[in-house]
Amino acid sequence: MSRLAIQVVAATDRGTRLGVAPLGRLCRQFGYPAVFFFAMGPDRMGRTVWLERWRRRGKGAEAARLVWDFGRGAGMNGVWRPGPPLARSHGALMRRVREAGFEVGVAGFDYDGWRRRLPRWPVERVRAEINAAVAEYQRLFGSRPRVLAAPDWQCSVASLRVNDEMRLLAAFDTRGQGWFLPSMEGRAFQTPQAPVTLPPLEEVRQRVGEDPEDWVAFYRERIRAGGDHLMLVRAELEGLRETGFFETLLGVLAADGVAGWPLIEELELSARGGHSRLPREEIELLPAPGRRGRVAFQASAAVARPAPKWHSRAG
Numbered sequence: 001m002s003r004l005a006i007q008v009v010a011a012t013d014r015g016t017r018l019g020v021a022p023l024g025r026l027c028r029q030f031g032y033p034a035v036f037f038f039a040m041g042p043d044r045m046g047r048t049v050w051l052e053r054w055r056r057r058g059k060g061a062e063a064a065r066l067v068w069d070f071g072r073g074a075g076m077n078g079v080w081r082p083g084p085p086l087a088r089s090h091g092a093l094m095r096r097v098r099e100a101g102f103e104v105g106v107a108g109f110d111y112d113g114w115r116r117r118l119p120r121w122p123v124e125r126v127r128a129e130i131n132a133a134v135a136e137y138q139r140l141f142g143s144r145p146r147v148l149a150a151p152d153w154q155c156s157v158a159s160l161r162v163n164d165e166m167r168l169l170a171a172f173d174t175r176g177q178g179w180f181l182p183s184m185e186g187r188a189f190q191t192p193q194a195p196v197t198l199p200p201l202e203e204v205r206q207r208v209g210e211d212p213e214d215w216v217a218f219y220r221e222r223i224r225a226g227g228d229h230l231m232l233v234r235a236e237l238e239g240l241r242e243t244g245f246f247e248t249l250l251g252v253l254a255a256d257g258v259a260g261w262p263l264i265e266e267l268e269l270s271a272r273g274g275h276s277r278l279p280r281e282e283i284e285l286l287p288a289p290g291r292r293g294r295v296a297f298q299a300s301a302a303v304a305r306p307a308p309k310w311h312s313r314a315g
Contacts, residue, residue, distance in 0.1 A: 001226065001259065002223050002224055002225070002226050002227060002228075002229065002256075002257075002258045002259070003227075003228045003229070003258065003259045003260065003261035004032055004223060004228075004229050004230075004231060004253060004258050004259070004260065004261055005032065005033045005034065005035070005228075005229070005230050005231075005260070005261040005262075005263040006023075006027055006032050006033070006034040006035070006230075006231055006232075006233060007034070007035050007037065007149070007172060007196060007230055007231065007232045007233070008020070008023050008024075008027075008034055008035070008036045008037065008232075008233055008234075008235060008239075009037050009107055009149065009232060009233075009234050009235065010036070010037070010038050010039065010086075010107075010234075010235035010236075010239075011039045011043075011045065011107060011111040011112075011151065011234070011235075011236065012039075012043050012045050012086075012111075012235075012236055013043040013083070013084040013086060013089065013090075014236065014240075015234065015235035015236035015239060015240065016038065016039075016086055016089075016090045016093065016235060017089075017090060017093070018235075018239070018240060019234075019235030019236055019237075019238075019239025019240045020036065020093060020097065020235050020239060021093070022239050022240075022243050023233060023235060023238060023239045023243075023246070024036070024097060024100060024102065026243070026246060026247050026250055027102075027250075028100070029250075030250040030251065030253075030254045031254065031260045032250060032253075032260045032261075033102075033260050033261060033262055033263060033264070034102050034103075035102065035103045035104075035105060035147060035172070035263065035264065036094075036097050036102050036103070036104050036105070037104075037105045037106060037107035037147070037148075037149040037172065038086065038087065038090075038094055038104065038105075038106060038107060039086050039106075039107045039108055039109070039110075039111035039133075039151070040086060040087040040106055040107075040108070040109050040132070040133040040136040040137060041085065041086065041087070041108070041109035041110045041111070041132060041133065041136070042083035042084065042085050042086070042110065043083035043084050043086055043111075044083040044110055044111075044112045044113065045083070045111070045112050087136035087137070087139070087140060088136070091139075091140045094140055095140060095141070098141065103146070103147060103264045104141070104145070105145045105146065105147035105148055105149060105172070106130075106133040106134065106136075106137055106145050106148050106149075107148075107149045107150075107151055108129060108130070108133055108150070108151045109129050109130070109132040109133040109136070110129065111151045112151075113129075114129060114150070114151040114154060115151040115152040115154050118150075118154045118155070118156055118159065119154075119156060121156070121158060122158060123158040123161055123162065125158075126156070126158045126159050126161075126162050127162050127165070130148070130159075130162050130166065133145075134166075144166075145168075146168060146169040146170075147168060147169055147170055147171070147172060147194075147264075148163065148166065148168055148171050148172070148173075149171070149172040149173065150171070150172075150173035150174075150296070152295065153173060153174060153175055153196075153295035153296045154295070154296065155171075155173040155174065155184075155283065155296045156184075157184050157185050157187055159173070160173075160182055160184055160187075160189045160191070160283075161187075161189070163189065163191040164189050164190050164191050166191070168191050169264070169267055169268065169271060170191065170192045170193070170194045170267050171191050171192070171193055171194070172193075172194050172195075172196070172230075173193060173283075173296055174193045174195040174196075174283055174296040174297060174298055175195050175196045175197070175199075175288070175295060175296065175297050175298065175301070176193070176195030176196075176197065176281075176297060176298025176300070176301040177195070177197055177227075177298060177300065177301040178195070178197075178228070178279075178298075179192050179193065179194055179195075179267075179270070179278050180192065180193055180195075180278055180279050180280065180281040180298055181193075181275060181278050181279070181280045181281070182281065182282075182283050183280060183281065183282050183283070184282065184283045188280065190275075192267070192270070192271075192275050192278055193283075193298070194230065194263065194267065195230065195297075195298050195301070196230050196231070196232045197227075197228070197229045197230050197231075197301075198219065198222055198223070198229055198230070198231045198232070199288065199289075199290070200232050200233075200234070201215065201233070201234075201237055201238060201242065201245075202237065202290070202291070203288060203289060203290035203291050204218050204219070204290075205290075206289070206290030206291075207289060207290055212242070212244070212245040212248070215245055215249070216245065216248055216249050216252060219231070219249055219253075220249070220252055220253065220256070223253060223258055224256060224258070228261050228263075229261070230261075230263065233246060281298050281299055281300055282299040283296050283297070283298065283299065284296075284297050284299050284302050285297075286302050
């Protein structure tokens with residue numbers, strides 16, 4: 001039997017403001033549990049917007065998609081003007097998400113800074129980043145987050161060490177095929193990893209093209225093969241321009257009999273048993289097809305093993 005849960009990530013002002021509510025509505029409509037991760041600090045994605053515009057120069061359709069995803073004026077955020085503070089601008093929306101019954105976690109404070117600079121950060125810098133995000137979360141909810149997601153699957157020995165200090169229920173830092181207790185560069189950590197099991201849409205479109213019917217077919221084949229799947233969707237993409245695709249996919253999966261996966265409840269059960277049944281596995285930072293750079297993979301599910309391997313700063 002196949003089961004599905006959804007991981008929603010909101011990293012920008014536009015995505016949080018406009019893309020979160022449609023995703024919550026669709027998950028409730030089709031009965032698929034979801035965990036929402038919010039960047040808590042300023043939207044500083046402007047540098048990424050400018051880099052992508054340069055890479056896509058001469059490609060009119062791709063440039064238009066970029067404007068749609070991030071919004072007009074997004075290239076100013078964190079470059080020519082301070083980025084909007086996300087938790088302070090959209091705190092009421094974040095509280096409504098939790099009141100609707102969804103688990104809410106944090107995706108860092110400065111999302112863009114983490115995804116670009118984490119390899120250079122010592123443990124003190126990582127701790128300060130996570131503490132800043134937790135402080136905003138506590139201001140909104142009166143409690144500490146139970147789950148955390150590393151921006152764009154960027155993790156290091158230092159970030160895994162801080163995860164353990166946080167005493168989280170789980171971290172969603174990796175991609176793979178099932179829950180595991182992580183090791184990295186010879187060090188073992190105790191916070192379980194709940195990896196995304198499916199490639200994100202931005203990679204799928206590089207593999208199969210631009211037809212949404214092909215995207216649906218790709219995910220349907222993967223999910224119907226069996227097992228428990230965690231799918232990452234972005235408020236800036238599936239929550240806005242590709243909401244129709246996401247609605248179609250969930251409808252098809254529901255008609256196929258794919259059940260909702262109560263991921264958080266089962267993590268709680270595993271925690272009560274001390275996660276004694278989880279395997280110990282290495283995290284490797286490797287390239288993914290259709291994506292620039294490297295991301296954190298569960299070693300047993302890694303898609304490539306290039307050399308030389310990337311090494312983090314332990315702190």
